Amino acid sequence: MTDPKGFLTTPREEWPRRPVAERVRDWDEVCVPGALLPIIGAQADRCMDCGVPFCHDACPLGNLVPEWNELVSREDWRAAAERLHATNNFPEFTGRLCPAPCEAGCVLAINQPAVTIKNVECAVADRAWEEGFVPPAPPDRLSGRTVAVIGSGPTGLAAAQQLTRAGHTVAVYERDDRPGGLMRYGIPAFKMEKRHLERRLAQMREEGTKFRTSTAVGRDVDAAELRARYDAVVVATGATVWRELPVPGRELAGIHQAMEYLPLANRVCEGDLESSPLSAAGRHVVVVGGGDTGSDCVGTAVRQGAATVTQLDIYGRPGAVRDEDAEPWPTYPKVYRVSASHEEAGALRRAPEVEADAHARVFAASTLRFVGDGEGRVSSLEVVEVDAGRRALAGTERSLRADFVLLALGFSGPECGDGLVAGLGLTLEPRGTLSRGADFGTAAPGVFAAGDAARGQSLIVWAIAEGRAVAAAVDGYLTGGGSRLPAPIGPYDRPMTA
Missing domain, CATH: 1.10.1060.10 (Alpha-helical ferredoxin)
Structure with a gap:
């Protein structure tokens, strides 16, 4: 010990x-x-x-x-x-x-x-x-079975690596020009430099995994034809349909989704662009949404030279320590956390001090409407304080200066209008995620669904666990018996809660 x-x-x-x-x-x-x-x-x-x-x-x-x-x-x-x-x-x-x-x-x-x-x-x-403790681990022999993995986020990559190492021939289809999913274009480099991703992708290629980039299944490749070419298909496209904010003034210029903004900043770091066409430089930025994606927007805006940055969170400010009654150990507690991005915005005084806390955040704030400058561009937004039930508190309305607004409200499920879902004969749950059974299998024989596309928006550890678990299910399907691959979770497992 x-x-x-x-x-x-x-x-x-x-x-x-x-x-x-x-x-x-x-x-x-x-x-x-x-x-x-x-x-x-x-x-x-x-x-x-x-x-x-x-x-x-x-x-x-x-x-x-x-x-x-x-x-x-x-x-x-x-x-x-x-x-x-x-x-x-x-x-x-x-x-x-x-x-x-x-x-x-x-x-x-x-x-x-x-x-x-x-x-x-x-x-x-x-x-x-x-x-050099993690050399490539190619299989000793090939099974003769083929698998298509659609999506190259952490779920797709984990499933592909597990299945490749088990001896199956795996091709990963990715609609972007580079593999990695949100780790590539959603996560800023200041949180994870892309060299870590490139190193792991190189290992996977040496093990035998093939990557088909700039290929959207359902658009560039017919989904039904793809299914016919492979012995099994894993759908791991993620939950990429972002949530909207349907309030008056949403149509004004200068209001963007976080996943319109962050990928462009990442492409500048990749060398694809000299500068981002959606830059916060000199702008008064308001980020709507209190989660990690919103924090990433804060850090990105600071680095681009924003005049001010404020992040709105609809929830009240949590306490500094765990609430033992509401969130007892060992559940994951909602406590006041300061990310590196919040630290930066606070240290550089990038938030209007009368409107935000020391780390650029306004809690218990709900957006009522966006206000334009008379020329079709956002100039401010009106917010109201809310109680724990998200009910507006009368007399608390106020206006925040904003000529650049980023919506970071999370994701609702996979995209369904590109021909992938219909082409593979998949069905959806009422909440918009892909339907699947206890073995990760869908209504279409030989087609499996994993990750955020089926589970809903979650953490990277759940994504990797889903990839490992679906690989075991696919391996068992291909071999006609039990799989030796580990399956850490089932499709219905959820985080511990009180």
Whole structure:
């Protein structure tokens, strides 16, 4: 086990971030390069190696957290990498992008700061690549079976890698010009540099996975014909239909969806564009939506040189600590968190101080309408304070200056108008997601649905877990028997709640 007194003598210490004034001048990751390894051994020592490790269950991947904490404590990086990759295809992604429900489920978190599980995971993953502990793992023999995976987000990539390693011939179809899904064009580079994605894609290609980019199934390739060419099909297109804000003035120029804005900023970083046609430079920006996508918009707008940035959250400001009655341990609590982007907006005073908190956010705020400047462009928006039931409070209306508005309200389900759903004979649930059974199979024989397209908008760890689980289902279908591939979750599993 780790140091039996570690959690008693060592305080929690997280990967330090670069100074705000430095990092907002570039698009590199916000944390200090090389600053994690000197502290991570002592942080791994804080793991109690408890008899019932709820961190396993809090993470849908079932990551073997105490095991790789102990191995990191002993500086056995190769063994730690093996245990980490035993349950997670892409720990370098989750170590940067996951909000870490495992830490909320850490037993130490009952009355102390949790173990920095996410930082340990990232350190192990990065060290594994540096030391060559994750070489390509092509199959010893091919099964003669073929699989098409539609979508190259974390679900599609995880399913493709698992099925390729099992010996099946896999082709991944992606409508964008590069694989990666939202990790490519939705997640800003300051949260995860694309070199991590490129490195993993290169590994998958060496293992035998084929990628067909700039190919939209249902438009560029007939969906029914694709199904006829392959022994099985996995639909992992994600939930890409963004939610709208149907209020007066929505038609005004200067109001954009987050997923119209963020991909263009990413394309500038990729070298495709010299500058974004949707730039926040010099603008008074309001981001409607209090989630991670909204936070990404804040950080992007700051780097583009916005005059002011304000983020609106319809929910009330949460407390600094867990509400034990509403969200008892080990559920994931809604507490006041400050992302790197919020820190930047606050430090640079990019929010009107009379309208937002110290980190550029306005809570319990609902948008009533957008107001134009007389020439068809948005100039402000009117908001009202709401109670916990989202009911407007009379007399709390006010106006916020805004000539550039970003809507970050989440996603409702997969796109259905491009011929994919109809061409494959798929059906939808009432909430707009793809219907599937207990084996991830759809109404169409040999066609399986996984990830956000079927589950609904979720976390990256759930996406990867879905990819691993659907791969096991497809492998069993192709071989006519039980699969040796792990299936960490079922299609009806959901996060722990009170």
